[in-house]
Amino acid sequence: MTVFEELKRRGLLAQLTDEEEIKELINTGKATFYIGFDPTADSLHVGHFMALCLMKRLQMAGNKPIALIGGGTGMIGDPSGKTDMRKMLTKETIEHNVACFKKQMSRFIDFSDNKAMVVNNADWLLDLNYVDVLREVGACFSVNKMLAAECYKQRMEKGLSFLEFNYMIMQSYDFYKLYQDYGCNMEFGGDDQWSNMLGGTELIRKKLGKDAYAMTITLLLNSEGKKMGKTEKGAVWLDPEKTSPYDFYQYWRNVGDADVIKCLKMLTFVPIEEIEEMEKTMEGAQFNKAKELLAYELTKLVHGEEEANKADAAAKAIFGAGSGDSADMPSTTFKAEELTDNKIGILELLVKTGLAPSNSEGRRLVTQNGIAVNDVKFTDPKGMVDLSEPVIIKKGKKVFHKALIG
Structure with missing residues (x-):
């Protein structure tokens, strides 16, 4: 060929x-x-x-x-x-x-x-x-x-x-x-x-x-x-200081079912024959395998094999165990003086972690059952989150973020 x-x-x-x-x-x-x-x-x-x-x-x-x-x-x-x-x-x-x-x-x-x-x-x-x-x-x-x-x-x-x-x-x-x-x-x-x-x-x-x-x-x-490359948080950058390798991996892991084969063909160096074979039998759980392949290959290309392995392991820990507790997960560290008795309001937490661009958007997420803290739905926009121990915030089904005091 x-x-x-x-x-x-x-x-x-x-x-x-x-x-x-x-x-x-x-x-x-x-x-x-x-x-x-x-x-x-x-x-x-x-x-x-x-x-x-x-x-x-x-x-x-x-x-x-x-x-x-x-x-x-x-x-x-x-x-x-x-x-x-x-x-x-x-x-x-x-x-x-x-x-x-x-x-x-x-x-x-x-x-x-x-x-x-x-x-x-x-x-x-x-x-x-x-x-x-x-x-x-x-x-x-x-x-x-x-x-x-x-x-x-x-x-x-x-x-x-x-x-x-x-x-x-x-x-x-x-x-x-x-x-x-x-x-x-x-x-x-x-x-x-x-x-x-x-x-x-x-x-x-x-x-x-x-x-x-x-x-x-x-x-x-x-x-x-x-x-490609636009999300509700803005562009997905190749610079790891702007978009972490984990977030970069997650962006590609979460592409739509209709786009995964197209992205594999256009953007990866996976042999075209292999992709075309996948395309013939693509259904159900096979979409997730294809997305994992896409995310891994592109993360390796941009950030290197080590970062791709770390992002892949973190993602599998999140989706496999359900806890989302991983050292490679995106995180925000708060100083004790930023908190009140080690607690922070949920809206402020969402904004400072970048999970919401504003208090109003954070309120919408909370009231529409879009936020969970340590796998428990958080529905009170006036509620406080205790950071005495690290917590995992989940937005929707696929976005995870760790918050802790450091």
Whole structure:
């Protein structure tokens, strides 16, 4: 099975500009491809997983990945799928986020011996001369065609700033620059980037001729990755300081039955034949086994085998014994002076442990039987919890948290 065939069997490809050319480049290890990452935070999150796993798969087949960090475009803001303008970041913040990204990407991608690159488009976008851009690049774009793109149509009703209108030109220029400087002949991205990606392909063709266009391939990743990584507590981060390995494991352990096979195919390196066999007989308790496999494989990929083993053991202690008492469970330690006779109000406890974002949400959880303390339902929103001994708080059926005095 070729790498291209595997990508298709795993459901990763949605649209392609030239399937035969793409097959040839990918299968022979001749693709130098890039995927863009916005440096809007100091950590990647699980919504980036699909791109990272794809980069790893293609690199394993001999292709060269370029991780393009949008330090320049991040100062403009992408209108795709957005309802408001993006907050502009300082140069210092972007540089810090770029360094964090590269460290996390190194878990997936081998950057040694020029096998892969991290490039920041601020290196060329911030030095561009405005008049030169208008003459050399702007002349290649039709305003009518740009306004017909879905990414702009979504914003037209609420207002599209000229700043955001330039995003397609800047992203297209990225491809043009990477093609010239690094021989980048392929771009990957999500479905909301399709118009921008085609703009880059078109710019290369117009500036460098049809021969260059023949080697400029644009692929489109399946949009499922855009739906991943959001919970009621916010994003699920790859940084263990933001999302603990245990919480990371639990996120994947709790995916819906309808999504587990899809996630195994798209995000793990479990052989596709094995996953397809599982899919044929998937029912009942087999869903839980598949979710455990998914959670373990992804936790190992991001946090290493030791942390994956610890998270797996903690989860099995929780769901097996029912007590949830595990050293690896997320916990919050309170100082004695924060408590009254070693007691704390249930609402304050829920907020300080992160199990509820506010007192009102905590009250809703308690009154709707969504909270248990040491396996006993807690139904009084004015009640106090005694922390003289460590307690296990359970939210719903699958979220556990330990609270203790330290």
